[in-house]
Amino acid sequence: MNQETRPHQLGRQDVDQGPLPQTFAQKALARAAGLDMVEVGAVVDVRPDIVLSHDNTAAIREIWLQFGQERVAIAEKLAITLDHAVPAPTTRHAQNHAEIREFVREQGISNFFEVGRGICHQVLSEEALVLPGQIVLGADSHTPHFGWLGAFGAGIGRSEVAALWATGELWLRVPESISIVLEGDLPRGVTAKDFALRIIGDWGADGGLYASIEFSGSGIEAMSVDSRMALANMMAEFGAKSSFIRPDGKTRAYLEAALARRAARMKHEGLAEESRADVEKLQLLPDEGAAYAATYSYSAGELEPTVSCPHTVDNVAPLSAVAGVEVQQAFIGTCTNGRLEDIAEAAEVVRGRQVAVGTRLLVIPASSLVLQEALERGYIQALVAAGAAIGTPGCGPCMGNHMGVPATGEVTISSANRNFRGRMGTTDAEIYLANPAVVAASAVAGRIADPRSIV
C-alpha cells in the first residue's frame, strides 16, 4: 500500500482550459442542487432522486406529522422496506410494522417492500430504483452502498428524512474525495470484504470521515457486482459519506436485468427501454485530474483474508493471527455479505461437511431473489444438509433485534459490518467480522479457520 497525498489544486480558473476537473461527488451534488458546478466544502440544498427508510418509517412519520401536512411532497421518490426486524419478533415490533403499512396505504407509496423481500440496499439495487449519477438519501448508515453502481448514496437521520418528505430537499456539504486504487487480481480466498477491512484497518474507522471514496483500478474492474456492493457498503465503517465505483458493462447488465424483471412484473413493456436510455444519460464520471484529499494505492496480490476483532471494525488482524479462536455462532448474511456470491462461497466450504458440535450456523439471504437463486443452484440445500439454519431475508441478528442474539460470553463470527459491544443484543459477547467463506469454515471447524485449508 502506498500513500501519495496531493494538496487540493489551487482555485485558479483558466478561461482557456475551461472549468477545473471535478470529482464524482461534486458532479452528483451539483446536478441534484440544480447548479452547474459546486466547490468542495460548499453547503448546497439538494433534491435527491430516492429517499429510503425501513422499519424506522413509523418513527419518521411521527416527526413528519409535526409539519401538519396531509400528503408527503415526494411520495413517488419514497422507497420503504421492512427488513430490520422481520418477521416481527414482538408485539411492539409488529405494531411498528402495522403503522408503516397504514402510512404506505394512506400516502399511496408504490415502492413498498413487505417482510421477506429483503434488505433495503439489496432490494433497491435489485429493483433498479437508483440509477448511475443519481442521489439516494437513506435513514440507514449503509446507504454508501449505492456507490457500487456509480450513484451518490449517503445516510441521514430520521428528522432529515421527515424534512425531505415535507420539502423534497436537504442541505449537504460537498465532500472531499479520497481515491483508492486497487491493481491486480485478488488471490484465491481473498474478497472485497477483506480489502474493505484492510482499508479500514490501515487508516482507522475515521480514515474516510466526511469523504466520498472513489475506487478505481484493474482490481475493481475485475470484481463482480456482488463484490462491488460489499466494498461500497463497507465504506460506512470508514466514516465515509458516500462511495463511487465507475459503472461498466457489468453494472449495465445488472441494471438491465433488474429493469426487465420490474417491467415484466408491472406489465410495463416500455420501462426497460426508457430506463436503459436513462442509465446512459444520467451517468456521471469524475474528470481526469480531479483533486483528491488523498490517494491510497493497493496491490491486490498483497492482500490476505482479514478479520475484525472485538469491539471495533478497525481492530483488524490477518486471519492467520486469529485462527483457532473458538466460536459458538457463525452468521452469514446482511447488506454487506448476504448475496448470491457469498452464499455460493459458504455452500462450497460446507458441502459434504457438518457444522461442528457446539457451534451453530445461521444463513440469512439478503433478499428473496437471492434466496430463490440460491435454492435453484442447490446452495441452500448444501447449507441445510451441513446443519445450517436458514432465516427470512432481512437484516437478521446484525443489530441485535432477534434471530441469533448470542448468550453472554459467547463468540460470534459474522459476515456483517459491525462488531461494536452490544451490537448483536448482548453486552458481554464478542463479534469477529470476516468474509463469508471464513465464517463458513469457522462454523465447520468450531473455531476461526481458513477455508483454504478445507476446500
Added chain:
Amino acid sequence: MEIQGRAWKYGDNINTDVLFPGKYTYTVKGQEEIASHALEDLDPTFAPNVRRGDLVIGGRNFGCGSSREQAATCLVYNGVGAVIAESFARIFYRNAINNGLLAIVCPEAAQAIQGQELVSVDLERRLIECGSGRFAFPALSATVQEILEAGGLVEQVKRRLALAGPASEGSG
C-alpha cells in the same frame, strides 16, 4: 449563552450501539424511556446520574456507526448541554444539530478535560473552560447556526413551510 456542567468523559470511536443499543431502536419511544438507555453498554452509571447541563466529552469519531437518531436524542432527553469531541461521525453530528444538541469540535479541550470536572462553554465568545485552561473553538457554519437558532431541524422546516405558504405543502 453559557453551558455549565460536569464532564462525562469517554474515548475514541464511541459508537451508536453503546450510545443507544440497536435492540431498542424500533420499540422504545417515550423520551424518558429513551433517556434511561443512554450509554447503557458503555457506562451504566451515566443515565441514572447525569444532570441537566452536564457535558459529554469524546475523542475521535464520536457517534460512529448507525444513523439512529436516538444516539443523539438520548443525550438531549437527559439534559446534556453539549458534546465536545476531537471529531464527530457525520450522521451523528447532523442528528445532534438537528435536535438542537450543540456538538463542538475542539481536540485540545476534548483531550484536556478530566472526567467529572466542572466545564463551562461560552457560546458567544466560543470558549471552553475547564480546570486546565481555556480553549477556543471555531465558529459553527452558517447552516448549522441557523438550525440551532431555530431550535432544531423540525422547527426550521416548520418556519420554511410557513413562509412558503400553504400552496407548497403536499402538492403531491
